[in-house]
Structures are given as structure tokens and as C-alpha cells.
Amino acid sequence: MRVTLRDVAEQAGVSVATVSRALRRPEMVSQEAREKILEISARLGYQPARNGPEMPHGTTGVLGVIVPDLLNPFYPALLKGAQSRAREHGVQLLLADAEEAPDGELPLVETLASQVDGILLCSSRMTDASLEEAAELTRLCLVNRYHPELTSVSADALSGVRRAVRHLAALGHRRIGYVGGPRPSRSDAERRLALDEVGTDLDVEIVDVGHYRPSIEGGSTAGEAVLLHELRAVMVYNDVMALGLIAGLRTFGFEVPGDISVVGWDDIEFAPVASPALSTVRVSRHRMGAVGIDALLAADNAVTQQKLETHFVPRDSTSRASRPAVRS
Secondary structure: OOHHHHHHHHHOOOOHHHHHHHHHHHOOOOHHHHHHHHHHHHHHHHOOOOOOOOOOOOOOOOEEEEEEOOOOOOOHHHHHHHHHHHHHHOOOEEEEOOOHHHHHHHHHHHHHHHHOEEEOOOOOOOOOOHHHHHHHHHHEEOOOOOOOOOEEEEEOHHHHHHHHHHHHHOOOOOOOEEEOOOOHHHHHHHHHHHHHHHHHOOOOOEEEEEOOOHHHHHHHHHHHHHOOOOOOOEEEHHHHHHHHHHHHHHHOOOOOOOEEEEEEEEOOHHHHHOOOOOOEEEHHHHHHHHHHHHHHHHOOOOOOEEEEEOOOOOOOOOOOOOOOOOOO
């Protein structure tokens, strides 16, 4: 089994970032720490891969992309945008799936870092400290995640939330529920803050329905909580969950939008052909992928943070507030 930077770090009692600095930028660590790390690296037989992280950027012609779940329909359009732009730059992409495991992301970065010139890290749920460790291994561009010291491309939550809530308020909905995504999700946290701000501005009560897995099953599970809160309008963390919620509500005998209006987020390819067609907030996923690749390949390696505007797309899953969602 290949010895990794993490193996060396565990033996030395230091962070992966410190090991990386000792091997790539020895002037950044103390002589004592450097000698200890070099001794342990030799004893364990650590061998950086060809064109590894100690090599300068721009030597492999390959960029990495890490997504949390390849089955999530949010990512194909993003990957298409990234692939198209990478082809224009004459580089290849290497794709990895973190399988919705936040503690699996840093090991993936460690594995890919020796094979690529940079990594597009999508919707990361790593802690800030882990992101900083990852950034020591290779150049990063965060997608759907923000860190003040790292390059990022994200969707502007406030613009989409404001348009969606304004739409529901115009239909007479004064209480709007939010079916949230995973608790570690920074996108979820940003939307909650945006909902609080917009709800106050428009005098609309925002009801927290809870955190759920970002899947069909997660959305379906949220159906009971939506009904217990006696809500007639909800915004959902993503379109996949929104479609699951609609199916879950039907099992209780409730119809969308007749009883409850539902708004999703992302505008995935299935949204306009669902039954009913899903009202949702459109995120420019193709552009997000392309902008991320441009940021990774920027000649000056400058840290930039870009927010792409979001747009509300009204369809058939929202209607006027007409009667309470209650069954006798």
C-alpha cells in the first residue's frame, strides 16, 4: 500500500499541511520539524508521485474535480461547463466522488494533489481548518463554498431567495417553511441567513422545518414535518429534495400546488418536466464550472471570490394560498 502524506503526518504528530510545507517549502518550518519529517518519510518509504505536490503548478496538464455525490443531478451541468472550458485551455479533468462523506474529502485531495495542477472542490463540507490543509497541497478553487483566503465561485443566495419569497408572498403566503439540507452545508447556512433577511424585509414568517439528506428520500421524509407545521408554502434545499417532498406529500393525500406550494433550488434538467413542473431558483451551473476552471488556471494564482447571480423560475408547483393544508 502506498504511503501517503497523512501517514507521515500521523507518525510525526503534525498536520498534513506541515508535512507538505516541509517537503515543498522547507524554509517555512523549523529545522527540528523538517528533520523529523524527513526522517519519518524515509523510514516509512514515502515517495511523492511523479509530478507530485512539490513540483511547480502547470506540469501535469490535468486538473482534479471533487464532487460530493455523482448521482446528484446538480453536478452534470457543472461538470460539462468545467470540461468544456478545460478543453479550451488544453487540459484534462480527473474526477472523484466524495460520496457525501466530509471526512473523505481531505484524503481525496491528498491522493489527487500529486497527479494534478489544481482541484475544483465542489460543495465541500470540510472545516475551514481542513480546507486550509488541502490548500497547502495544491491550488484549490471552491465551488458552492466560501473561505476568505481561498479562491471560490458560488451562487448568490440572497438574489434567488429574495425573488422566490417575493413570488410566494405575492400569492398570499405569509408563512413559508424551509426544508434544509445537511447541517454541515455552507450553502444551506447561507440560504437560511438570506431567508431571515428577506422574511424580515417582506414581513413573512420563515419556519425552519429542519435538516435532511440532499436526496429524494430526504425530501420525502420531510413531508410529515411540513404537515405538522401546517405550512402552505415551502422552499427546499435542492430540486431533488423538492421532488421527493412532492411525492411524500402525495402519500399523505396532499397535492402540490393545490394544498401546498413548493419551490426548489438549482433548476436541474428534470425540474421543467416534473409533474407539476417545479418552480425553482436557477443556478448557472455550466458557467460555474467554466469560471472555476478559469480561476484555477489564472496565471497570477490570485485569490478571487466570485458570486454568480441566481434567478427565480416560476412554474406549476406554486399557486395562491387558498386553504389550510389540513385533513379532517
